Amino acid sequence: MEKILEVKNLHVSFDTFAGEVQAVRGVDIDLTKGETLAIVGESGSGKSVTSKSIMRLIPNPPGRIKEGEILFEGKDLAKYSERQMQKVRGSEISMIFQDPMTSLNPTMTIGNQIMEGLRIHQKMSKSQATARAIELLKLVGIPNAESRLKQYPHQFSGGMRQRVVIAIALACNPKILIADEPTTALDVTIQAQILDLMRDLQDKTGTAIILITHDLGVVANAAQRVAVMYGGQIVETGTVDEIFYKPKHPYTWGLLASMPKVGDSGSELIAIPGSPPDLSDPPKGCPFAARCPHAMQVCVDHMPEATEVSGTHQAACWLLDERAPKVEKPAEATVGGAR
Amino acid sequence: MSTQEKEVLVEVKNLKKYFNMGKGQHLKAVDDVSFNIYKGETLGLVGESGCGKSTTGRTIIRLYGATDGSVTFDGEDVHGKKDKAKLKEFNRKMQMIFQDPYASLNPRMTVKDIIAEGIDVHGLAKTKEDRLNKVYELLETVGLNKEHANRYPHEFSGGQRQRIGIARALAVDPDFIIADEPISALDVSIQAQVVNLMQKLQRERGLTYLFIAHDLSMVKHISDRVGVMYLGNLVELTDSDTLYNEPLHPYTQALLSAIPVPDPELERSRERIILEGDVPSPVSPPSGCRFRTRCPHAMDVCAKVVPKWQEAREGHYVACHLYDDEVKEN
Numbered sequence: 001m002e003k004i005l006e007v008k009n010l011h012v013s014f015d016t017f018a019g020e021v022q023a024v025r026g027v028d029i030d031l032t033k034g035e036t037l038a039i040v041g042e043s044g045s046g047k048s049v050t051s052k053s054i055m056r057l058i059p060n061p062p063g064r065i066k067e068g069e070i071l072f073e074g075k076d077l078a079k080y081s082e083r084q085m086q087k088v089r090g091s092e093i094s095m096i097f098q099d100p101m102t103s104l105n106p107t108m109t110i111g112n113q114i115m116e117g118l119r120i121h122q123k124m125s126k127s128q129a130t131a132r133a134i135e136l137l138k139l140v141g142i143p144n145a146e147s148r149l150k151q152y153p154h155q156f157s158g159g160m161r162q163r164v165v166i167a168i169a170l171a172c173n174p175k176i177l178i179a180d181e182p183t184t185a186l187d188v189t190i191q192a193q194i195l196d197l198m199r200d201l202q203d204k205t206g207t208a209i210i211l212i213t214h215d216l217g218v219v220a221n222a223a224q225r226v227a228v229m230y231g232g233q234i235v236e237t238g239t240v241d242e243i244f245y246k247p248k249h250p251y252t253w254g255l256l257a258s259m260p261k262v263g264d265s266g267s268e269l270i271a272i273p274g275s276p277p278d279l280s281d282p283p284k285g286c287p288f289a290a291r292c293p294h295a296m297q298v299c300v301d302h303m304p305e306a307t308e309v310s311g312t313h314q315a316a317c318w319l320l321d322e323r324a325p326k327v328e329k330p331a332e333a334t335v336g337g338a339r
Numbered sequence: 340m341s342t343q344e345k346e347v348l349v350e351v352k353n354l355k356k357y358f359n360m361g362k363g364q365h366l367k368a369v370d371d372v373s374f375n376i377y378k379g380e381t382l383g384l385v386g387e388s389g390c391g392k393s394t395t396g397r398t399i400i401r402l403y404g405a406t407d408g409s410v411t412f413d414g415e416d417v418h419g420k421k422d423k424a425k426l427k428e429f430n431r432k433m434q435m436i437f438q439d440p441y442a443s444l445n446p447r448m449t450v451k452d453i454i455a456e457g458i459d460v461h462g463l464a465k466t467k468e469d470r471l472n473k474v475y476e477l478l479e480t481v482g483l484n485k486e487h488a489n490r491y492p493h494e495f496s497g498g499q500r501q502r503i504g505i506a507r508a509l510a511v512d513p514d515f516i517i518a519d520e521p522i523s524a525l526d527v528s529i530q531a532q533v534v535n536l537m538q539k540l541q542r543e544r545g546l547t548y549l550f551i552a553h554d555l556s557m558v559k560h561i562s563d564r565v566g567v568m569y570l571g572n573l574v575e576l577t578d579s580d581t582l583y584n585e586p587l588h589p590y591t592q593a594l595l596s597a598i599p600v601p602d603p604e605l606e607r608s609r610e611r612i613i614l615e616g617d618v619p620s621p622v623s624p625p626s627g628c629r630f631r632t633r634c635p636h637a638m639d640v641c642a643k644v645v646p647k648w649q650e651a652r653e654g655h656y657v658a659c660h661l662y663d664d665e666v667k668e669n
Contacts, residue, residue, distance in 0.1 A: 042526035157617045187387035187553070189614045192597035196613060214527060217599030220606045240603040258531040259601055260560035268538070269560065271531035275496050 004175055004208055005031040005054070010068035012046075012053050015061060021280045023049040025232040027068075028306075029210075031176065036202065036209040038219040038240075040255075041229030044276055047212045050229070051178045053078075054210075055095055056085045072176075091121035094169040098181035100161035104153040110137075110164050111149030117171045136167040139204075140197060159190035166197065173205060180212045195222050216259065220244060225312070228252050231277045231287025234306075238313035246329075248315040251288045253333035261334070270332045286318065294319060294327050345377035348515060348547050349399065353408035356391075356398045366622050368394040370571040371408070373648060374656075376515075381541065381548040383562030383579065385555055385594075389618060390568040392551050396517045399549065400433050412515070431461050434508035438520035440500035444492040450503055451488040454478070457511040477506040481536060498529035505536065509544075517549045522557060534561055555598055559583055567591045570629040571621055573648070577655040587657045590630045628660065636661060 012024040024046040031037050039047045052058050054070055056077060070077040077088065089095075097103040105113060114136060115129040124132065130149070137145035140163040153161055162182065169177055179198070183191040199222065202209060211223055219226055220240060227237040228251065236249040247253055257270040274291040277283050283290065289299040299318050307320040319327050356369040369391040376382045384392045397403050399410050401417050410417040412433065421429065434457075437443035444453055454474050455464070464470035475485050481502040492500055501521060508516055518537070522530040534557060540546060552558050558565055559579045566576040567590065575588040586592045593612040600606060614633045619625055625632050631641040640660050651662040 042528060159617055187618075188555070188597045189387065189593060190617070191599075192611055192613050195599070196611075215599070216527070216601035217606075220601050220603040221599035244601065244603050254528060256601070258528050260556045268535050269531035271535055272528040273532070275498060275529065 002033050003030050004033050004073060005029070006069075006071040007050070007054065008069045008071065010050065010053060010070065011066040012049050012058060012063060013066050014063045016280070019280050022282050023063075023232055023279055024053065025279075025282060027229075027232075027234055029227060029234070031208050031210060033175075033208055034202070034206045035225060036211055036223045038211045038213060038223035038226045039229055040213060040216065040219055040226060042214060042276055044279070045229040046232040046279075047229045048180055051095070051180055051210060051212055054176075055089060055093060055178060056080065056082075057095075087121070090117045090169075090174070091172040092174055093176040093178065094172070094174040095178040095180065096162075096165050096169050096182045099185050100158055100165050101153075101185070103165055104161060106153050109150055109152055110156070114149075114164070114168050114171055117168065121172045132171070133167075136171055137164075139170075139201065140164070140167045141193075142167075158186055159193060162186060162190075162194055163197065166194075166201070170201060170205065170207070174207060176210065177207045178210045178212070181214070182211070183218060184213070184215070191218075198222065216244075216255065228255070231282065232279055233287060233303075233316065235288065235317070236313075236315040238309070238315075242310065242313040246309075246313075247333060248309055248313070248320060248329075249288075249317045250292045250294055250319070250327075252315075253329055254291075256334065257330065257332040286316070296324070345380070347375045348378045348413060349376040349549075350411040351375070351395075351399065351408070352411070354395065354398060354405055354410060355407040356394050356403055357406045360622060364622055367571050367624060368621060369398060370624075372568075372571075372573045373408075374566055374573060374576055376547060376549060378547055379541075379545055380563040381550050381561055383558035383565040384549060384551045384568060385553060385558050385565060386568035387553065387594075387618060389570075389621065391571040391621075392568050393519050395568070396435070396519050396549055396551050400435055400517050402435075427461065431457075431511045432514045434511065434513040434516050436501075436504050436508050436516060436518040436521045439524055440497050440504055441492075441524070443504055444500060446492055449489050449491060450478075450495075453492070453503060454506050454510050457507065461511055463511065473510070477510055480509065480540070481506045482532075496529075497525050498532055501525060501533050502536065505533075505540070509540065513546070515547045515549070517551070519551045520553070521550075523552065523554065530557065537561065555583075555595065567594065570618060570624055572629055572658065573656075574630065574659070575655075575657045577652075581655060587651055587655065587662055588630075588659050589634050589636050589661070593633075593635075628658075 007027060007029040010024055010027045014021045014023055027050050041047045053065055065078050111133050114133040118124045118129040118132055133149060134145045137148060142148055142160060142163055183194050186194060213219060223240055225239050226243040227234045230251050236252050243252060254272040258272060260269060272291055277287050285301050286299045286304055289295045296318060304316045304318045306314045306316045308314055318324050352373050354369055354372045357365040357367050360366050372395060386392045398405050405418050451474050454477055455470055458464050458470055458473055464473055474488055478484060478487055483502055522533050525533060550558060550561055562579045565579045565582045567574050569590050575591045586595055593614045596612045616633055619632055627643050628641040628646050631637040638660060646658045646660050647663060648656060648658045651657045
């Protein structure tokens with residue numbers, strides 16, 4: 001398996017009037033060709049900042065990459081100049097954003113927006129780019145591609161706009177596609193269409209996808225591997241089966257337990273008490289310690305290292321240390337939503 | 340408890356709400372919707388954006404005037420003429436919790452004043468001390484504490500703000516609460532906290548809820564009965580277990596099958612009904628059944644005749660020609 005992207009010990013901070021906010025604190029990610037890696041976590045857990053750092057889209061100031069490497073095919077993107085990055089963005093790595101209403105330029109036709117990247121990165125002639133744009137619109141399932149090219153974003157519905165955004169992202173056959181909550185703003189029936197489309201396109205093009213989401217249903221549907229983020233760190237990573245069926249971290253347990261299950265209507269949901277840590281003053285030890293039912297003194301004082309559970313499964317939790325008391329996964333932390 | 344024994348609290352009858360778009364066009368946000376809400380139950384209302392579920396909620400509480408049809412609350416017409424005193428008394432009984440806990444609290448008021456606003460308007464506290472005690476009590480009820488009373492909304496997280504919104508709604512001791520997407524803006528682990536709080540309050544105070552949301556798994560969890568809306572129409576209504584296990588309307592079936600389930604193995608094996616196309620415009624909805632343009636079972640009759648809202652099985656209402664005996668015979 002060929003690793004296409006390796007993020008090593010990434011630290012990203014934002015300087016604010018209230019002090020430094022350490023949004024990402026030591027994240028390691030690797031991505032293999034053709035796979036889909038999901039990054040899940042709550043708002044403020046650092047999942048979007050991590051992905052934007054890979055694209056070097058964090059505005060500086062106030063944000064800055066403090067430490068760490070972003071190795072894309074062996075080259076460190078963290079050291080790239082803005083000019084070098086422009087060659088990478090859109091052609092080698094591209095990104096889809098959450099809101100298709102705001103990520104398209106309202107004053108440009110759809111056709112010009114798709115062709116922009118092709119003309120700049122691949123130096124295509126206008127007629128070549130037009131032909132490719134029509135091909136792309138057909139690929140993402142937009143009917144009447146020829147006439148649609150001349151239309152503006154406001155003439156498209158939400159789901160159609162997201163298809164256009166995907167067409168733009170895929171225009172130059174990128175090696176990595178970063179999808180930041182690509183379906184969150186869409187309705188469920190449209191979400192199903194878009195997820196289906198993304199899977200289809202991945203089969204055809206072999207693009208590796210980093211899928212950022214907070215919806216565990218979407219993760220189960222679309223990803224092969226999962227990284228769970230909390231408080232600016234990755235607390236657990238593994239294949240979907242490992243994360244959903246054999247989770248090891250109490251935060252992952254909590255997430256799974258808080259989803260409503262089949263046949264328990266009316267009974268109480270298992271909520272995680274409290275709220276996430278303030279990253280302008282991050283806790284010294286494990287970020288989840290304050291909300292963790294199994295927290296020990298060591299959790300408050302020292303950050304746990306990532307522990308190997310299997311070749312593909314790692315969790316950063318002191319419970320996995322051999323000196324820790326044995327705590328079994330609670331019975332509520334199982335899968336299964338409605339139906 | 341069977342439906343016969345239950346007492347009707349809210350009766351919605353042929354409710355219509357059209358918005359004038361100018362040039363003689365009307366956006367039919369809610370078009371001929373009828374249902375009952377029984378005392379002490381939670382009725383869920385689901386559907387995609389633009390289907391009219393929020394408009395239905397807002398028209399029930401008289402935030403919008405109805406274009407046609409009626410809403411009866413506890414035997415009284417909500418949209419009927421009322422003098423000021425009567426209207427005030429009426430407003431006390433029905434309260435609303437809004438979707439966005441960031442936008443629905445006045446940033447320039449302290450939490451104490453936000454919660455006490457209703458108490459002041461309705462004169463429910465005789466002295467300043469009484470008012471403050473009431474606020475403290477409400478804060479504790481929703482899981483916050485006294486120290487929070489003098490703070491401003493921006494000092495709270497999303498989940499805490501939603502708790503403040505709930506405390507504000509409870510301040511005037513209502514019978515009926517309309518919760519319009521109360522958890523959509525919150526994180527998963529916080530959603531469960533708010534849902535648990537709402538259920539606890541319902542048990543303790545005998546509240547009736549209309550729970551509007553697009554997250555079907557949460558709606559199933561909290562609701563006794565669920566109604567599904569599509570493009571301004573109610574297409575199906577039954578108790579939540581039946582709806583999820585034996586959905587009748589093709590739209591409900593598609594909607595349920597579209598929800599990704601957090602279970603990788605199930606996801607891999609599952610057959611999806613993927614609907615083609617988008618929701619048509621509510622300004623000029625399709626003739627006959629509004630779902631026919633995307634329906635995998637559409638027949639000729641669907642384009643001509645509007646399907647009747649009828650009880651297909653006991654307590655299971657559906658508006659679809661597939662379950663219409665007259666259509667079947669022809």
